[in-house]
Amino acid sequence: MPTHGEKITVDSTGKLNVPDNPIIPFIEGDGTGPDIWNAAVRVLDAAVEKAYKGQKKIAWYEVYAGEKAFNKYGEWLPNDTLKAINEYLVAIKGPLTTPVGGGIRSINVALRQELDLYACVRPVQYFKGVPSPVKHPELTNMVIFRENTEDIYAGIEWSADSEEVKKVIAFLQNEMGVKKIRFPETSGIGVKPVSQEGTSRLVRAAIQYAIDNNRRSVTLVHKGNIMKFTEGAFKNWGYEVAEKEFGDKVFTWAQYDRIAAELGKDAANKAQEEAEEAGKIIVKDSIADAFLQQILTRPAEYDVVATLNLNGDYISDALAAQVGGIGIAPGANINYVTGRAIFEATHGTAPKYAGLDKVNPSSVILSGEMMLRHLGWTEAADLVISAIEKTISSKQVTYDFARLMEGATELKCSEFGDALIKNM
Ligand SMILES: NC(=O)C1=CN([C@@H]2O[C@H](COP(=O)(O)OP(=O)(O)OC[C@H]3O[C@@H](n4cnc5c(N)ncnc54)[C@H](OP(=O)(O)O)[C@@H]3O)[C@@H](O)[C@H]2O)C=CC1
């Protein structure tokens, strides 16, 4: 526990009360986590110091998860860590390792589920000068709202050959009339829960964000043609919450379809144009595969994106690549009702670079920038953004950008942190 500092609290509307010395738990993370965290914490402290001249200061509180927790306490996710984040509300973390095909389940997912951080918010914006694989990266400017607690990602699955999977298969075949499990003897089975409550709160947060931030549209991305009662329901429930709760502030493609059926397409087009002119948020939808090609061919048509857990995972890395890669892709896991939030980069532990002081710390620094904004410390957040813009435009960058940039100076992870502080 830090010896100085006070708790952040939340009122009944979800609004945070932030003291000048908030206690903020952090998890350093596995793999490259310590490299990027050490750079990030210096940059965030410098931004706060510069913006508020010592009037405000974060009291960092280290809490443990992942390998560090296991080595220290024999547990991957100690209960005390959950208790601390539960109590102090706002936290930040580095990436944590999840083994593939066996071993422990994701601690990242467990944190989101245990603390009910239902919205994974990942802004994707282009910083001038960042090397990108597309011709016009500046046209990509989206904010992903990924449902964070449900879907096939919930981790409800049974391995092939287990007693449990035999029971589930027998139940499906004998009681549910499922005839099309092709290789029942050797199948593993996963379950995909998607609820109306889970969908509504996520879509509500996405639309509210669009309204508060003067965005033009919210696109519900789903694979509802194939998974009708999960992803298709997500789309239908999404439109329902938009129309029921946001009334005059939105125009949905469900409304468009109703007008087109009754009065024809011209009338529907006119209604949408009028809505756009009136500054209403257009709530539309896209099937996930088509969406993934259109974000490359027509990125300017998409703005805020609301989607399910697995789609959101894939879409975040794909969109991050478009604006320069996951070295510069921040994110937050938020519950807008309880005020709890954990900020974290989109990328993982990048184990091959662990301890080399090499990787780009921008993703976790920009996650910290989102955190500062979440606290209402916008002056400090703005300083982080301007320092990143200035440093990248002077071509002082880490390996990931340097390998694609002509005339760049390659900096170590810690040196990039130093450069940001200098350029603040
Ligand atoms: N929220 C979390 O904690 C997450 C955890 N993970 C976990 O991380 C582990 C590793 O996952 P993996 O699939 O390899 O994905 P990673 O995101 O860790 O790494 C994939 C590649 O992305 C690039 N990259 C990642 N981080 C950075 C950075 N800071 N700066 C520059 N480039 C970066 C590197 O590309 P290049 O090789 O081209 O240099 C790297 O090889 C797994 O256990 C996974 O479960 C994954 C995602 C999120």
Ligand SMILES: O=C(O)CCC(=O)C(=O)O
């Ligand atoms: O939890 C993990 O290991 C991976 C999670 C992930 O890829 C993500 O949330 O983007």
Ligand SMILES: [Mg+2]
């Ligand atoms: Mg991911």
